[in-house]
Amino acid sequence: MTRSRLTWLDALRGYAAVVVALFHLSPTVIGLERHLAIYNHFDIGRYGVLVFFLVSGYVIPMSLERHGSLRRFWVGRLFRIYPAYLLAAGAGLVLAFLGWQRLDVTFYKESVTTVLGHVTMLSDLLGMRTVGRPMWTLSYEMVFYLIVAGLFVWRRHRDSAWWAAGLALIVLVAGRVLPPGLFGGTFEERRIAGAVLLVLVAGCVAAFLSGRRGPALVAGVVGLGMVLLPLLNGHSTWYATPRSSSAATMMLAVMFAGTVIYRAQHGQLDRRVAAVVLCLVAVVQGIHQWLLDGTKLMPNCLLAVAVAGTFAIAFLLRNRAVPGFLTWLGLVSFSLYLLHMPVLFVASHFLNGHPILLSAAFVIGTLVVSWAAYHLVERPGQELGRRVESYLEGRFGPATRVSIANTEGGTPSTGSFGLQRESV
Template sequence: MRRLDWLDALRGLAAITVVLFHLSPQLIGAEAHLAIMRHIDLGKTAVLLFFLVSGYVIPMSLERHGSLRRFWIGRLFRIYPAYLITIALFALLAAAGLLHWQASLRAETGAGVLAHLTMMPDLVGVRGVVRVFWTLSYEMVFYLVVTGLFAWGVHRHSAWYAAVLALTAWIVPLPDALLGGHPRLLAAVLLLGLATTLVLLFARHRKAAGLAGIAFVLVPALNGHPTAASTVKSSHQALLLLAVMFAGTVVYRWHHRQIGHVAGPVALAVVATSVVGAQWTQRNWLANMFAVATIFLIAYVFRHRPMPKTLTWLGRISYSLYLLHVVVLFLMPRIVPDLGTQSLPVRVITGLAYLATVLTLAWLSYRIVERRGQELGRRITRKIDNRQPSPPEPATQRAAPGTGRGENTRESV
């Protein structure tokens, strides 16, 4: 049993929940699906669980790499190959007339291309080629902000960051589209900012790169809902998502005794209260947060126990599963029209066939695309390190106990 199987299990549970959530309207009908959502939104629950896991894993990954340069090479070769393959698959199916591009992408092609290069389409106000791409916008902002905090050596104050982000989202009036209205210009600026941050990192201008990375927090704070194409509906929601990721970091640092025994629980309580308080008009948010906290707590308590192999396997393929399942789902109406009106046996058989298809595709993508991408990233890192050895890491950035380089870890998407 690997020490971090519990995180794989959480990712696996979150991924299959998203798949079933998107499948359910066709299997049980839209009315039944909406009736369940009035009590608990399993899609949001799964996404929040993903974000908590990312918040736990990303700082651990940074400390394990011991170098911001190595971290970013690993990240880019971890997430971009499967992401680009998903876009290419959608484009091929669209060219064959089997799928259709979103209207907003057809209207703003230039902005769409630039926004997808940044992996921040939701914050630009452009609909993702695949709708689930919206979560990657917040993952990317989190990577950049955490990178900046590491560059300045202030990354261990996670409790403060989580609490301040959450309270700001709950209490402070924020504009939703201060930078909106010009998606192409905004996408170009974000792409330039991302490229500048990475160039500065690779040129070893750590402090300048750090400032650029931290500045990205202003995008969700001031532009959380730039257009109707954005999935997140306000800057308050956008900051809350970042607060949830930092809550995962709080758990990681609390676990490794890097923050006080009081500060950790207080910060987590502030985040949970702010999420529910800021979204009080949507009563299912209380159920969402309760479900996320309960699931994460159970997994954490039993982290030293063997995890279900099915869930850990799903966790390993979760990124490809998350990206590809919607593409296959879009094809279902062409294969079985009006599935919701078909007999129960037809719906069950179709649902099982769909699950078998997406799981197979995700496994193939993981084996052929993701793993090879990661191997290529490691080879490039070794070559760069041989030519330009990384400077010794500051003492404040060495890996915490139990997260050393030799440990076999899987990184979160």
């Protein structure tokens, strides 16, 4: 059993990763028909993803404010995510070459846009599919990082309640009229949007890494403007995971709801205000699809209650000792989340028609691959990030820091996966 102020988040993240992995295993083991029957009553995959988003919303501001440095935050982000992300992408391409995984048609019809989307991690908001299916969620994580960085540099980072409530109210009031693909309705528009986003994201990251306040302020404005992607381009093609811009916007609202919880816990936001905002986000999450097309009221309400209830239970138990296996799952959760699909494709290739053996191979293989990827890819990536941070300090001097009190102990990681202490 492990006890610390942050292990409850590790346990919650590990649990969410397992839920998503089992959701993807389900059709192979119980059959597509039974899988869809469950899906129509309760979307287990989306449940796991929304729990992840709540954890991101809670952790990211805490990490950024702990460091007080946008340079350190972005070095941590880049070297925390991209090594495992590139590994998963490479594994997917190898499996596609072997014929064990089928790539979506967008890889062949819109190759340039697909590559641009993968480089920026904004594939889903460009209407493109990713090499590994779970990667689509990183589009919303990236948008959230950019917005939070923008709020931080402009010293508006404690406006979380306004963002959570504002985005939820936009979905509630104007969800039907939000355009699905203002920036990417055609082939050419998607290619241009991908190129523009690459320039904007690279420019923002470069400005934040420079440590200079002037460029960072400009980058902050661009980062805040990224909210327009889910608002106005959340479903530019059939391949985008959300079925509307309102659904894409709700994902961002859920992430800010996680930030609201963090603010209220540490006395930065009146708890009564926080309660109202959280209830608003939960209610809109439950009814927005019903408002759009008159369907799925009960399943979506059940989903919203389940997500909120899961996080609430974990939060209430945050001071209790957590089983070591759950915290270990949280430690390797990013690799588990990204690499369970390649493991499933390999297991299915060799054990198709043997559901019990396939399930055992999937579980064991996923755990082993996740452990190996964490130790051989993620940790070396973080070490490289530390060296890059030292180089940037020597090259450009110390970055401008914003001193912000933080009540959490230790140095949390800069991400929603693997909350182990990092120096980056």
